[in-house]
Amino acid sequence: MDDRYSTIKIDDKEYKLILTTLATKEIGKRYGGLEKLGDNLMKPENFELAISEISWLIMTLANQSIMVENLKNPNEKQELLTQEYIELMTTPTDLSRYKDAIMEAFQKGIKREIQSEEQKSKNK
Secondary structure (H helix, E strand, O other): OHHHEEEEEEOOEEEEEEOOHHHHHHHHHHHOOHHHHHHHHHOOOOHHHHHHHHHHHHHHHHHHHHHHHHHHOHHHOOOOOOHHHHHHHOOHHHHHHHHHHHHHHHHHHHOOOOOOOOOOOOOO
C-alpha cells in the first residue's frame, strides 16, 4: 500500500491519504464522479464552499487509511477524523498545501501500469 498514498501533517500527526474504491464511491455520490471533482474544486461558488470541499476530501481520503488499519488491527482501533477537527486544526494555508497531496493520492489511486508483451518478429 505504500505506493498508493500521499501524506499530510495535521497538528504534528502524519496522515496517509489514499484513494480506495470506497472513497471513489463516496466522491462519486458527492460530485457525480472523479472527473467532475475538479470542476467543483476549481470553480467554487464561494470561499466557504471551497474550504468545506477540501476539508471533506482530506477527511475522506485520510479516513481510508485509518479504516484499513482498523480492519487489519481490530484491537487497536483509531478514531476517524471529522471535518470539524480538520477545520479547527488547520489554516487556509495548510488546506492549499494539502491540495497537492490530494492530487498525488488521486494520481496514485488511478494510475495504470501498462505492460506490453514481447512480440516475436514476423521476419524471423
